[in-house]
Amino acid sequence: MQFHDVWFVLIAVLWIGYFFLEGFDFGIGVLTRLLAKDRTERRVLINTIGPVWDGNEVWLLTAGGATFAAFPDWYATLFSGFYLPLLIILVCLIVRGVAFEYRVKRDGERWQRNWEQAIFWTSLIPAFLWGVAFANIVQGVDIDAEKNYVGGFWDLLNPYAVLGGLVTLVLFTFHGAVFASLKTLGDIRDRARGLALQLGLLTAVLALVFLIWTQADGGNGWSLGAMVIAVVALVGSLAAIRIGREGWSFALSGVTIAAAVAMLFLALFPDVMPSTLDPAYSLTVENAASSPYTLKLMTVVAAVFTPLVLLYQGWTYWVFRKRIGTQHIPTAAH
Template identity: 55%
Template sequence: MGLQEFWFIAIAVLFIGYFVLEGFDFGVGMLMPFLGRERSPRSDSEERHADAEVGEKRRRAVLNTIGPVWDGNEVWLITAGGALFAAFPEWYATLFAGFYLPLLLILVALILRICAIEYRGKIDDPVWRRRCDLGIGIGSWVPAVLWGVAFANIVSGVAIDENKKVTAGLLDLLGPYALLGGATMALVFALHGAVFIALKTSGDVHEDAVRMAVRLSIPALIVGGGFALWTQLAHGTTWTWILVGVAAASLIAVVALTAKVREGWAFVFTTVAVIAVVVLLFGSLFPDVMPSTTDPAFSLTVENASSSPYTLKVMTWAAAFMAPVVIGYQAWTYWVFRKRISTAHIPDSIGLSLGRSK
């Protein structure tokens, strides 16, 4: 295996890390409004206020499951983008120029989510918090869907001319296969997030997360299984059938395990399902990195899109020294914050008051 193939695999591993870790972050953001609702709305104003306080603590408990780790999880995307730029500059240039609008929307949504998470607790005002919750939701749903759309288009191919320029428009990127990819990413991430919340919480929030995981498991199995099968039949190779089977078996296991409230093993299998789908996408893509539907001769491959051998060699040495440090630090962070959270651990809201009536 040469350095070009090694860095193709390395970029696939970086995206696996990003989708596994940021996937449950997205899922938590998607489900936060549903798992943070009050259980028994009352008619009396004082009781409604008490229920609102309980609902707020539930939402904060859900958000706190990813509080110590969500920003570290995004480092995987930055690293993947940097590795893509350095190892395959032609791939990077064609991808970012051709998918400019979808990638810009992902970036804007991620910025919106970051601001909403960071500033949600700065002001003690229900309207402010609702707006921040909306930002967290939008910043979770939009990237999840668009990442699925983007990778589906990368695998199926887009119109690329002889100058390595994508000539397809935005509507050309929204075909049935791409939209199914977006739906798959959204549902699998939502399920991944629900199982993660169940794993990280106790009490009422845990019970609601388990129920949500049960509801999501079958739709995720059907949609995700359909996307994996379509990918295999249209773009896969002989060995990638294994990945289709692994993804399907993992999602079937999640259906059974969530019904039995075995959230630990369910999280293991949602992780395996995400890994299998990403490996299926990259395995179906190789040796191309961006197939051209205009003419196969215009396709970008690991050979014609890569940097010089010297650049790849320097990158390899840098990664060999830095990757263990980064992975070790992140693993330590997860170990430190491994305990479950409940609403009993959530203190009363603090922050600047805007003087509105609650």
């Protein structure tokens, strides 16, 4: 395996890690409106991700930085062609972070209600747009001989991409509901389990259509294997949440996300951005990659620092592993 193949795999792993972790973050944000009955319960949900949400976003920064360094042509075409949706995602992530921090800085009803609305919308919109973006990457877009995207914004909102956005939105919300049932106590935990079952069934329908479409359009044996794993894991997650095994359900919903994202990358390889104008214009792991020396140096750096990051993040989750409920929220913080 050559270095550009290695870095394609590593970037896929980074995106899998990001969607696994940020997925339940987005889900919790959406659930502040779908699940929480009042401000106290919204505070409980937000507190379940309070210690970890910013660390989860490091995976996105690393994935973007790795793409820039390992595949500069891929990065340039992607971020110029998908400029508007990626800008919307970036603005949402910024506002979302501010909303988490600023919500409790004042006691005013209007102040807190507006920031809570911001948390909901800036969780929902990126959860949808990430699916749209990745569906377009896998399906292919209008790339010319100069490696430039020549389509428009509305071209990105084709039926396959919109379905991909709906899948990520519902899947992340399901993942968040399972996480909420794992991290909370009392009535909100029971309602989270019930909502997770409903969302899981909806996810199963949408995801199955999307994955079959992906496989039929350009899949291979490897992507088919990943699709089977995703489907089996989703069924297992639903079965586990039904009998109250939240830990197993959360692990399996994470496997569902990991396998689904892996399927997209496996269906994409060896391309990184297929061209719908002419296959010869497609960006591949070879023609979009940096020099072998650059990739070799990056591999050494990643081998040293990645285990440290994983250990620190794992320690963070261990420290904040206990469940919380409405009884843990001070009256002044409601």
